[in-house]
Amino acid sequence: MDLKLAGRTVLVTGASKGIGLGIAQWFAREGCALRLAARSKDLLEREAAEIRKSARVEVRTLALDLSQDAGRGKLIEACPEVDILINNAGDIPAGPIEEVDDAAWRAGWDLKVFGYVALTRHYLAKMKARKRGVIVNIIGAAGERPIPAYVAGSMGNASLMSMTLALGAASPEYGVRVLAVNPGPVATDRVMKISKKRAKAILGDEERYAELLKKNPFGRPATVDEIAASVVFLASDLSSYTSGTIVTIDGGISKRAAV
Numbered sequence: 001m002d003l004k005l006a007g008r009t010v011l012v013t014g015a016s017k018g019i020g021l022g023i024a025q026w027f028a029r030e031g032c033a034l035r036l037a038a039r040s041k042d043l044l045e046r047e048a049a050e051i052r053k054s055a056r057v058e059v060r061t062l063a064l065d066l067s068q069d070a071g072r073g074k075l076i077e078a079c080p081e082v083d084i085l086i087n088n089a090g091d092i093p094a095g096p097i098e099e100v101d102d103a104a105w106r107a108g109w110d111l112k113v114f115g116y117v118a119l120t121r122h123y124l125a126k127m128k129a130r131k132r133g134v135i136v137n138i139i140g141a142a143g144e145r146p147i148p149a150y151v152a153g154s155m156g157n158a159s160l161m162s163m164t165l166a167l168g169a170a171s172p173e174y175g176v177r178v179l180a181v182n183p184g185p186v187a188t189d190r191v192m193k194i195s196k197k198r199a200k201a202i203l204g205d206e207e208r209y210a211e212l213l214k215k216n217p218f219g220r221p222a223t224v225d226e227i228a229a230s231v232v233f234l235a236s237d238l239s240s241y242t243s244g245t246i247v248t249i250d251g252g253i254s255k256r257a258a259v
Contacts, residue, residue, distance in 0.1 A: 003236035006031030010235075011075075011082040013066055013119070014089030016043035018188035019138060022228035023086055028055035030232060035079045037062040038089065067111035072118050084235050085123045087116040088138040092153040094194045105152045113156045117163065124167065124176065131175035134235045137164050138227075139246070141184040145254040149198065157182070161246055168244030177243040181231050184250025185213070185221035217251025 010027045014020035016038035024034055028051045038044050041063035048059040062078055064071040066089050090112030093104045120135055127133025142150050143157025161180065168178035185191055195213060196206035203211065213221055227249055233239055234247065248254055 003030050003233065003238055005232070005236050007033070008083040009033045009035065009079075009081070010084040010086065011035040011037065011079050011123075012086040012088060013037045013075075013115070014138075016040045016047060018190060019183065019186060019224055019227050020086070020088040021047055022224035023088065023138075023231050025051060025055075026225075026228045026232040027084075027235075028057050028059070030236075031055075031057060032084075033058040035060050035062065035082060037064055037066065037075055039063065039065055066115045066119075067107060069118075072115065075119070076122050081126060082123060083133060085119060085133075085135045086138065086231065086235075087119055087135065089115055090138075090156075091190065092150075092156050094150050094153065094197060096149055097151045100152050108152055109156055113159055116160055120163070120167065120178075124171065124178070127176040128171070128174040133176045135167075135176070135178045136231055136235055137178075137180040138231070139164070139180050139182050141182045141248055141250040141254045143182060144246075144248065149201075150194075164246060165244055172243050177240070179234060179242055179244065180246040181227065181234065182246055182248040182250065182254075183222060183227045184248070184253050185216050186227055187221045187223055191221060217253060222249060222251065 010032045012020050012024045015024045015036035024036055028034060036044055036048060044061040044063055048061045051059050062075055064075055066072055092108035092112055093100050116137055137160055139160045140157040142154040143161045146154035164178055164180040171178045195209040199209040199212055200206040230249055234242055
């Protein structure tokens with residue numbers, strides 16, 4: 001399906017792997033120019049080279065730490081104008097409140113919560129001025145169904161959901177859309193790491209993590225493509241009446257009765 005995105009410039013943060021990389025690959029197949037940001041220069045360059053080879057689109061990489069004001073400032077300076085912003089960079093630590101200390105909590109929020117806030121503040125103003133643009137926040141289903149063993153992430157996600165709903169309600173007045181996707185469990189390296197930690201806590205052996213994953217809907221986590229395809233569609237003009245909305249893709253987990 002042609003989503004009419006060819007020629008648009010898309011900035012994806014956390015784009016070196018996982019959901020961010022998947023989103024970048026899908027936008028590339030639609031003919032978009034890419035601006036990819038993440039901490040790992042080597043990973044970014046390798047994946048960017050593959051995208052250029054397969055999709056033949058312009059790809060610029062920015063190896064930056066978006067948890068810091070300096071990193072965010074360099075990103076904004078290098079990418080002053082984009083048509084679509086995908087806020088995706090984040091790594092909030094798992095664990096109950098007793099285990100996540102202040103330093104780890106703040107580091108996780110500096111990257112995901114305050115990183116999203118800072119980039120949204122800048123690019124939303126730019127988009128309002130030119131009367132067009134889309135911001136999609138990749139958040140997480142724990143924001144709508146908080147998890148005690150992921151308290152820092154649940155709280156951070158809930159705050160970003162509130163930001164999305166508030167901004168997306170008003171942004172259509174300026175021709176801009178702000179929305180979010182809440183993935184549930186997705187087969188990424190980060191989810192595998194969290195699953196192993198849970199397996200060790202629950203089953204006493206981190207290598208038994210697959211037993212926990214089988215409890216997901218359809219007996220598995222979502223694939224990256226299942227999330228990325230939805231994000232790209234929502235960012236396209238085929239979804240041009242979607243704003244102030246959070247689309248949850250978790251196989252129905254967040255709607256299940258608590259047990």
